[in-house]
Amino acid sequence: MTTFEAILLTIVTASTPLLIAALGELVTERSGVLNLGVEGMMAMGAACSFAAAVTFDSTVLGVAAGMLAGALMAALFALLVLGFAANQTGSGLALTILGLGLSGLVGAPFVGARRDPVPPVDIPGLSDIPVIGRLFFEQDLFVYASITLTILVALYLVRTRSGLTLRSIGENHTSANALGLPVWRVRFWAILFGGACAGLAGAYLALVYTRFWSPGMTAGRGWIALALVVFAAWRPGWVLVGAYIFGAATVLQLHAQAAQFGVPSQLLSAVPYLATILALLLLSIRHGRAIGAPGSLGVPFVPDR
């Protein structure tokens, strides 16, 4: 394996959690709910998945625990913003703070533990193609799952009846309610889906990417996932592209640090975050407002009955 191939492989690994979390948040936001708690749900997903995986020595159970933890956190958020029509920004920030704190508690007994690598799925024949072979056909199951998820989310939103209902509710919940569409029910499931995806992204971080757990290991990836949704103008395909750009930025700055360009390493570590800010800035300069944003995004829904 050449260094170049190795870099490409790590880019895929770095991009996958961003992609999964951003897809979940995209569905939540397309239903009109802004959940700023991705970082918190991801941290809980990482901690719970790692705890379960070590305790039961099972990656499958670990992943299930991570997704469940993310979904439970999301259910709490749904209770606040749907049940009590609470402010979504405030509730989301609270969820992040809660998740980061709670994950420390859950994960404390497991600091220092390690998991074995998850074996990649080798597609015989295809994986022997030079350079792109291993890149495309010898990845772990999560990578294939994340790509499949992107396609499924895109098809769901554009092609299915239920996806149309979800988009309509996100676009204008007052109209949707007047037509009798189930605003609360659709949003509840969209929020839960977002939570499960964030939890899965967290599980991937803990079980595949680092294979250990430490407090604060999500390191702002939840926020990058949030920015990705805006960057992608709420389109799944662009989320995929964006996730890989940011994943590449994360990996390349590591290699740049190793190569010792004389640039402070702290500055290089900041590159993915600076790229996030820059992307948001460019988008807002070009369009005045975020393009593609669902019309009811972040607005609490209170019907008059």
Add this chain to the structure above:
Amino acid sequence: MKADVPPSGPPLVELKGISKRYGDLLANDGIDLSIEPGEIHALLGENGAGKSTLVKILYGVIEPSAGEIRWEGRPVTIGSPVEARALGLGMVFQHFSLFDELSVAENIAVALSNEWSLSTVRSKLGEISRTYGLALDADRAVWTLSAGERQRIEIVRCLLQNPRLLILDEPTSVLTPQEAEHLFTTLDRLSAEGCSILYISHKLEEVRRLCRRATILRAGRVVATIDPRASSAREIAALMVGNEVGEVRTDAPHQVKGEILRVSKLSMPPDGLHGQALRDIDLVVRSGEVVGIAGVAGNGQSELFAALSGERLADRADAIVIAGKPSGTLGIDARRRLSAAFVPEERLGHAAAPSHRLSENTLISHAAIEVSRSGFILMNAARRVARSIVQSFDVRTPEGDPQARKLSGGNLQKFVIGREIIRKPNLIIVDQPTWGVDAGAARLIRQALVDLSREGSAVLVVSQDLDELFEVADRMAVIHQGILSPLKPIGEWTKEAVGLEMLGVAQAQGGTRAV
């Protein structure tokens, strides 16, 4: 005056004793209403009379507090719009229930039951469009369409479900006269085919054109059921309002003198994604006259108001000249100091701060003038100003100095207009002065604007209400897609001519949109 429609079998729908209470407010109070098969029945009433509440109850959007609904003689409960549609009800909402970013076909499919796929919607859409002459492009995004086209989507959406009863809530409020006439033709045809129609409006003329029976609501109660063709407009208006509303008097002696506002070659890029650009606007408003600007909503009225008030600045100072001073690049306060006053369209949140008291709300536009000194608020002066506005403009307030949001729409509008007029500005620019305001308040506001002009001020009124402009304006122009038609004396305009300008047909010679 009682209407006589011979009953043949049970009425299609019958409402008995429908009431709806919101806290202390009784929005509907024991309403009885029946609609025969194939009948076009009007529901008449002022803004706030409870019409919208009643039809939302009928359509299952709102639960009634009391009362019974019978469908072909059987008692039914309509728990949601889905149930209403299953019964055979269709509704065209006043503020459309459409989704701007979705396509026409998607907007229709989303309201239909699951067996409708996008492709069946597309083919059926073509069929219905041809049958009823309601042209629609299935793949256009809704935000690119005119109000008339949007309404067509709502109507087609209902027709696809073969409704027995079609409810239309103030359908012509956003249409040009030509589009409205086209709608009436469609409704006549539907009625002839046996579909009942409940037609909600506050416009007498069109109700007389369409309906044989009208139920009149006032303050949540049924005051009469009449044949609108057999009653005079004056009688019906009196029933709606409770007492007779006088007409605005514009005959006071007045003299048109020098120009106060001159706008020349004002252009502005659109503000935001779906905004409208302004293109080469020329406009002069002189002392002593009321100038009106008509147009269908969204054709640049709010952009023009923002440019004139200084909420958005022009790129040249001389694009807008107020009282002889180039002001295009001046902010709002600087323009106020030139004795200009501005009343934006939205009362709550734009013209007034909802949670602030009326006295505090005087600061919004009086700050530059008299209720603050060296950055400190003169609270007593503010209260005094608020009191005198309340007295001079008959603002009915629940207590001495209430929060702005506690006032009804009409009273708050009197307050925000009064707040500007009481300063005796040389120039006042008002966007939609009587939108959603009851007839009494509307008359008072229009009279106050006319009186101000007769005392020598220049008054510019931007409005979607053509009747209003014909009542108050001395000269008028029409705005369409950011272009202003020439200003002409009001006597030289006919409603038809205004309608053509509103559609852009006069500009484009042949028209960009088929009606």
